Amino acid sequence: MNPRFVLALVAWLAMPAVLAAGVxxxxxxxxxxxxxxxxxxxxxxxxIVDDAGKHALSxxxxxWAQGQPSAGLADKARALYGERYAEFLDNVRAYAYFPIAILNDVADFREGxxxxxxxxxxxxxxxxAGILFDVKSNGDYLTLRANPLEDNLVLWKYEKGKRSSVKWIRNTPTPTGQWHELKLMVKGTRVDGYLNGKLSLTHDLGRPIAGRIGLWSKSDSVVYFEDFRVETPAGK
Known part of the structure; x- marks a missing residue:
């Protein structure tokens, strides 16, 4: 077998899964x-919790009543953003009322x-229960979130520690105590939000996104998450 082909194959197999089939x-x-x-x-x-024999992230x-950073926040911020961790750290503390967890394996989600x-x-x-995306090194981000107590789907933005709604869709039932699927699709500047396979929200951000991704929640919520999936076009 051609040595160059073998080396190319090995290099391809070693590429992060997000570039090929997703995470x-x-x-x-x-x-x-x-x-x-x-x-x-x-x-x-x-x-991590056990939910009827299957592991979930809770x-x-x-x-925590007033909101608090997680243990070892400085070290986590440094691992995520390197030398710019201090900027991220300061802004995240400004909205500690909103729990967030950032996926480690995807450093720059732009489309998918x-x-x-x-x-x-x-x-x-x-x-x-929200999908966190467009997370910047200064702590700004976007989130698409559902709420079983409100039956709505909202696209929020967070800039300099302040939250504001981008688009609000009502009458999207997600009964508490039941599993639901939340899906975000990004193509160019367009964002689509799905609940249980149904397109519920569409919005043009007017700009492309780029940044880290993860999960989002709020205040006194107790929510379980499972099957977090990321798919991106090749090269994105």
Whole structure:
């Protein structure tokens, strides 16, 4: 066999999965009771739980009333953003009311599909379940979130520690205690949001996105997540 072909094949096989078939995080190999290894828990209490024999990632807002950064936040920020970690750190602390966990394996998502299954478990004020994307090194980000207590789907933006809605869709039932699928599709400047396979939200951001991705929640929410999937076009 041609040595050059062998070397090229080895190099191709070594490429990150996100460039070819995507990333799938099922949490099945994670340790129950511990923080996830596949995500960096930046704000809030994120731990692996056993849900009817299957592992899920839980955000538990019942353990913190005012919001707090996660343990070892400085080290996590440094691992994610290198020398710019201090800027990220300062801005994340400004909105510690909103738990976020950032996927470690995808450093720059620009176009494609992100989906996750979620289940609202508890929370009297909120049961927020969101896909985090366009996360910048200064802490700014976008999120597409559902809420079983409100039956709506909202696209939010966070800039300099301030939250504002981009688009709000009502009458999107996601009963608490049941599993649902939230999916985000990004193509160019367009963002589409799906709930349980149904297109519910469409918006043109007017600009392309680029940055890290992950999971988002709010206040006293207790939510389970599983089957976090990322698919990107080749080269994106």
């Amino acid at each position: 799938v995080q099922t949490f099945d190999t994670e340790t129950v009771g511990a923080e996830p290894k596949t995500f960096s828990a930046v704000v809030g209490n994120w731990v 955000v538990n807002g019942s353990r 599909t992100i989906s996750v299954r979620f289940k609202g478990v508890a929370g009297r004020i909120d049961q927020g």
